[in-house]
Amino acid sequence: MPEKPGLDERYGRTRGRIVRDRRLLWALAGIFGVVLVAWVVWAGLDSPGTQIDARDTRHTIIDSRSVSVTFEVSVAQNTPVSCAVEALNEGFTVVGWKVIDLPASESYTRSFTEVIRTTELANTGLIYRCWLT
Template identity: 70%
Template sequence: MKSPVSVKSATSATAQPESSVLENRYGRTRATRTRDKRLLWGLGAVFAVVLAAWVAWTGLDGAAEKIEARDTRHTIIDDHSVSVTFEVSMPVNSPASCAVQALNESFTVVGWKVIDLAPSPLYTRSFTQVLRTTDLSNTGLIYKCWLT
Protein backbone atom coordinates (compact mmCIF):
# COMPACT_ATOMS: atom_id res chain seq x y z
CA MET A 1 0.00 0.00 0.00
CA LYS A 2 1.09 3.46 -0.80
CA SER A 3 1.75 5.87 1.93
CA PRO A 4 -0.48 8.89 1.73
CA VAL A 5 1.28 12.19 1.10
CA SER A 6 -0.18 15.07 2.92
CA VAL A 7 -1.03 18.00 0.68
CA LYS A 8 -0.70 20.36 3.58
CA SER A 9 2.90 19.42 4.31
CA ALA A 10 3.89 19.78 0.67
CA THR A 11 2.51 23.29 0.30
CA SER A 12 3.65 24.59 3.68
CA ALA A 13 7.27 23.69 3.01
CA THR A 14 7.53 26.09 0.09
CA ALA A 15 5.19 28.89 1.29
CA GLN A 16 5.60 31.57 3.95
CA PRO A 17 3.94 31.13 7.33
CA GLU A 18 0.29 32.11 7.37
CA SER A 19 0.80 35.00 9.81
CA SER A 20 3.45 36.54 7.55
CA VAL A 21 1.15 36.30 4.54
CA LEU A 22 -1.65 38.06 6.44
CA GLU A 23 0.72 40.79 7.68
CA ASN A 24 1.90 41.48 4.12
CA ARG A 25 -1.64 41.43 2.79
CA TYR A 26 -2.96 43.97 5.32
CA GLY A 27 0.12 46.20 5.47
CA ARG A 28 1.35 45.27 8.93
CA THR A 29 4.94 44.67 8.07
CA ARG A 30 7.94 45.78 10.03
CA ALA A 31 8.62 48.58 7.50
CA THR A 32 5.11 50.02 7.85
CA ARG A 33 5.34 49.96 11.65
CA THR A 34 8.64 51.84 11.48
CA ARG A 35 7.15 54.35 9.02
CA ASP A 36 4.12 54.88 11.27
CA LYS A 37 6.32 55.48 14.30
CA ARG A 38 8.40 58.05 12.41
CA LEU A 39 5.24 59.77 11.18
CA LEU A 40 3.80 59.98 14.70
CA TRP A 41 7.06 61.34 16.11
CA GLY A 42 7.18 63.94 13.33
CA LEU A 43 3.60 65.04 13.98
CA GLY A 44 4.35 65.24 17.69
CA ALA A 45 7.39 67.42 17.01
CA VAL A 46 5.36 69.74 14.75
CA PHE A 47 2.67 70.02 17.44
CA ALA A 48 5.31 70.83 20.09
CA VAL A 49 6.85 73.56 17.92
CA VAL A 50 3.44 75.12 17.20
CA LEU A 51 2.51 74.97 20.90
CA ALA A 52 5.81 76.60 21.94
CA ALA A 53 5.37 79.36 19.33
CA TRP A 54 1.82 80.03 20.53
CA VAL A 55 2.90 80.20 24.18
CA ALA A 56 5.71 82.64 23.31
CA TRP A 57 3.39 84.79 21.19
CA THR A 58 0.66 85.03 23.83
CA GLY A 59 3.21 85.59 26.57
CA LEU A 60 4.74 88.55 24.77
CA ASP A 61 1.32 90.01 23.98
CA GLY A 62 0.37 90.16 27.66
CA ALA A 63 3.35 92.37 28.50
CA ALA A 64 1.95 95.41 26.67
CA GLU A 65 0.25 98.13 28.67
CA LYS A 66 -3.47 98.15 28.11
CA ILE A 67 -6.04 100.88 28.02
CA GLU A 68 -9.79 100.36 28.31
CA ALA A 69 -12.57 102.85 27.59
CA ARG A 70 -16.27 102.52 28.37
CA ASP A 71 -19.18 104.75 27.36
CA THR A 72 -21.28 105.75 30.35
CA ARG A 73 -23.80 108.19 28.84
CA HIS A 74 -24.58 110.64 26.07
CA THR A 75 -26.91 113.62 25.93
CA ILE A 76 -28.24 115.22 22.75
CA ILE A 77 -27.95 118.95 23.42
CA ASP A 78 -29.38 120.27 20.14
CA ASP A 79 -29.28 119.63 16.38
CA HIS A 80 -25.55 120.38 16.21
CA SER A 81 -24.03 119.16 19.49
CA VAL A 82 -23.93 116.12 21.74
CA SER A 83 -22.30 115.53 25.13
CA VAL A 84 -20.45 112.21 25.61
CA THR A 85 -19.40 110.92 29.04
CA PHE A 86 -16.96 108.00 29.26
CA GLU A 87 -14.53 106.29 31.61
CA VAL A 88 -10.94 105.42 30.76
CA SER A 89 -8.83 102.88 32.67
CA MET A 90 -5.13 103.15 31.81
CA PRO A 91 -1.70 102.84 33.42
CA VAL A 92 -1.03 105.57 35.97
CA ASN A 93 1.08 108.58 34.96
CA SER A 94 0.71 107.76 31.27
CA PRO A 95 -0.66 110.17 28.67
CA ALA A 96 -3.31 108.93 26.25
CA SER A 97 -5.60 110.11 23.48
CA CYS A 98 -9.19 109.13 22.71
CA ALA A 99 -11.37 109.55 19.64
CA VAL A 100 -14.98 110.45 20.43
CA GLN A 101 -17.67 110.24 17.77
CA ALA A 102 -21.33 111.07 17.21
CA LEU A 103 -23.52 108.96 14.93
CA ASN A 104 -26.90 109.65 13.35
CA GLU A 105 -29.79 107.19 12.86
CA SER A 106 -28.14 105.56 9.84
CA PHE A 107 -24.87 105.11 11.81
CA THR A 108 -23.07 107.76 9.79
CA VAL A 109 -20.41 109.71 11.67
CA VAL A 110 -21.70 113.28 12.07
CA GLY A 111 -19.18 114.43 14.69
CA TRP A 112 -15.62 113.44 15.59
CA LYS A 113 -12.97 114.73 17.94
CA VAL A 114 -9.63 113.45 19.27
CA ILE A 115 -8.93 114.54 22.83
CA ASP A 116 -5.68 114.26 24.77
CA LEU A 117 -5.75 112.88 28.31
CA ALA A 118 -3.09 114.16 30.67
CA PRO A 119 -1.12 111.76 32.90
CA SER A 120 -2.70 111.12 36.29
CA PRO A 121 -2.01 109.01 39.39
CA LEU A 122 -5.53 107.55 39.06
CA TYR A 123 -6.10 104.33 37.16
CA THR A 124 -9.73 105.03 36.18
CA ARG A 125 -11.02 108.49 35.31
CA SER A 126 -14.25 109.90 33.91
CA PHE A 127 -14.46 112.50 31.13
CA THR A 128 -17.23 114.49 29.45
CA GLN A 129 -16.72 115.92 25.98
CA VAL A 130 -19.11 118.08 23.93
CA LEU A 131 -18.97 117.37 20.19
CA ARG A 132 -20.18 119.65 17.43
CA THR A 133 -22.11 117.73 14.79
CA THR A 134 -23.07 118.37 11.17
CA ASP A 135 -26.56 116.87 11.64
CA LEU A 136 -28.81 115.75 14.45
CA SER A 137 -27.00 112.91 16.19
CA ASN A 138 -28.65 109.82 17.54
CA THR A 139 -25.81 108.77 19.85
CA GLY A 140 -22.38 109.77 21.06
CA LEU A 141 -19.70 107.27 22.02
CA ILE A 142 -16.04 106.60 22.45
CA TYR A 143 -14.43 105.18 19.31
CA LYS A 144 -10.96 104.20 20.50
CA CYS A 145 -8.29 105.16 23.04
CA TRP A 146 -4.53 104.65 22.84
CA LEU A 147 -1.44 105.46 24.88
CA THR A 148 0.64 108.32 23.55
Protein backbone atom coordinates in the same frame (compact mmCIF):
# COMPACT_ATOMS: atom_id res chain seq x y z
CA MET B 1 10.69 27.49 -12.44
CA PRO B 2 11.53 30.70 -10.58
CA GLU B 3 9.80 31.30 -7.30
CA LYS B 4 7.15 34.05 -7.34
CA PRO B 5 7.56 36.85 -4.83
CA GLY B 6 5.07 36.95 -1.98
CA LEU B 7 2.16 39.32 -1.92
CA ASP B 8 3.80 41.52 0.76
CA GLU B 9 6.88 42.04 -1.39
CA ARG B 10 4.82 42.58 -4.50
CA TYR B 11 2.81 45.42 -2.89
CA GLY B 12 5.69 47.02 -0.98
CA ARG B 13 4.91 45.70 2.50
CA THR B 14 8.40 44.59 3.37
CA ARG B 15 9.97 44.58 6.81
CA GLY B 16 12.26 47.51 5.86
CA ARG B 17 9.38 49.63 4.70
CA ILE B 18 7.40 49.00 7.90
CA VAL B 19 10.39 50.07 10.02
CA ARG B 20 10.90 53.19 7.88
CA ASP B 21 7.20 54.13 8.16
CA ARG B 22 7.29 53.76 11.95
CA ARG B 23 10.38 55.97 12.19
CA LEU B 24 8.71 58.58 10.00
CA LEU B 25 5.58 58.56 12.17
CA TRP B 26 7.63 58.91 15.37
CA ALA B 27 9.59 61.80 13.84
CA LEU B 28 6.39 63.58 12.81
CA ALA B 29 4.89 63.05 16.27
CA GLY B 30 8.08 64.47 17.82
CA ILE B 31 7.98 67.53 15.58
CA PHE B 32 4.31 68.06 16.39
CA GLY B 33 5.10 67.79 20.12
CA VAL B 34 7.92 70.34 19.90
CA VAL B 35 5.71 72.79 17.98
CA LEU B 36 2.86 72.31 20.47
CA VAL B 37 5.12 72.91 23.49
CA ALA B 38 6.69 75.99 21.82
CA TRP B 39 3.24 77.43 21.09
CA VAL B 40 2.02 76.83 24.67
CA VAL B 41 5.11 78.53 26.10
CA TRP B 42 4.83 81.45 23.66
CA ALA B 43 1.12 81.96 24.34
CA GLY B 44 1.59 81.62 28.10
CA LEU B 45 4.43 84.12 28.31
CA ASP B 46 2.77 86.68 26.06
CA SER B 47 1.50 89.21 28.59
CA PRO B 48 -1.77 90.96 27.78
CA GLY B 49 -0.17 94.41 28.07
CA THR B 50 -1.87 97.53 29.30
CA GLN B 51 -5.66 97.33 29.42
CA ILE B 52 -7.82 100.32 28.55
CA ASP B 53 -11.42 100.58 29.65
CA ALA B 54 -13.57 103.42 28.33
CA ARG B 55 -17.26 103.90 28.96
CA ASP B 56 -19.84 106.54 28.18
CA THR B 57 -21.48 108.12 31.18
CA ARG B 58 -23.78 110.63 29.48
CA HIS B 59 -24.41 112.85 26.50
CA THR B 60 -26.25 116.13 26.09
CA ILE B 61 -27.59 117.49 22.81
CA ILE B 62 -26.59 121.17 22.94
CA ASP B 63 -28.12 122.24 19.64
CA SER B 64 -28.45 121.06 16.03
CA ARG B 65 -24.68 121.47 15.49
CA SER B 66 -23.09 120.14 18.69
CA VAL B 67 -23.32 117.47 21.36
CA SER B 68 -21.53 117.14 24.69
CA VAL B 69 -20.16 113.68 25.57
CA THR B 70 -19.02 112.71 29.06
CA PHE B 71 -16.97 109.54 29.43
CA GLU B 72 -14.57 107.74 31.76
CA VAL B 73 -11.23 106.22 30.81
CA SER B 74 -9.47 103.69 33.04
CA VAL B 75 -5.85 102.91 32.22
CA ALA B 76 -2.60 102.26 34.07
CA GLN B 77 -1.05 105.28 35.75
CA ASN B 78 1.28 107.48 33.70
CA THR B 79 -0.04 106.11 30.41
CA PRO B 80 -1.06 108.57 27.68
CA VAL B 81 -4.15 107.59 25.70
CA SER B 82 -6.06 108.85 22.67
CA CYS B 83 -9.80 108.37 22.24
CA ALA B 84 -12.18 108.84 19.35
CA VAL B 85 -15.55 110.33 20.31
CA GLU B 86 -18.44 110.27 17.86
CA ALA B 87 -21.91 111.70 17.46
CA LEU B 88 -24.62 109.69 15.71
CA ASN B 89 -27.93 110.75 14.20
CA GLU B 90 -31.26 108.93 14.39
CA GLY B 91 -30.22 106.54 11.60
CA PHE B 92 -26.94 105.68 13.41
CA THR B 93 -24.90 107.61 10.86
CA VAL B 94 -21.77 109.37 12.16
CA VAL B 95 -22.47 113.11 12.05
CA GLY B 96 -19.56 114.23 14.25
CA TRP B 97 -16.13 112.85 15.14
CA LYS B 98 -13.24 114.03 17.29
CA VAL B 99 -9.96 112.43 18.39
CA ILE B 100 -8.85 113.52 21.85
CA ASP B 101 -5.34 113.08 23.26
CA LEU B 102 -5.45 112.41 26.99
CA PRO B 103 -2.19 113.08 28.85
CA ALA B 104 -0.68 110.65 31.35
CA SER B 105 -1.98 110.94 34.90
CA GLU B 106 -1.50 109.49 38.37
CA SER B 107 -5.19 108.50 38.47
CA TYR B 108 -6.35 105.14 37.17
CA THR B 109 -9.85 106.33 36.23
CA ARG B 110 -10.56 109.82 34.92
CA SER B 111 -13.67 111.54 33.61
CA PHE B 112 -13.76 113.84 30.58
CA THR B 113 -16.37 115.95 28.83
CA GLU B 114 -15.93 116.95 25.19
CA VAL B 115 -18.11 118.98 22.86
CA ILE B 116 -18.37 117.48 19.39
CA ARG B 117 -19.40 119.63 16.43
CA THR B 118 -21.90 117.90 14.15
CA THR B 119 -23.05 118.26 10.56
CA GLU B 120 -26.71 117.82 11.54
CA LEU B 121 -28.80 117.14 14.63
CA ALA B 122 -27.25 114.31 16.64
CA ASN B 123 -29.29 111.75 18.51
CA THR B 124 -26.43 110.52 20.74
CA GLY B 125 -22.76 110.93 21.51
CA LEU B 126 -20.41 108.16 22.61
CA ILE B 127 -16.89 106.80 22.77
CA TYR B 128 -15.89 104.94 19.63
CA ARG B 129 -12.53 103.57 20.79
CA CYS B 130 -9.42 104.37 22.88
CA TRP B 131 -5.81 103.33 22.26
CA LEU B 132 -2.35 103.83 23.77
CA THR B 133 -0.27 106.69 22.40
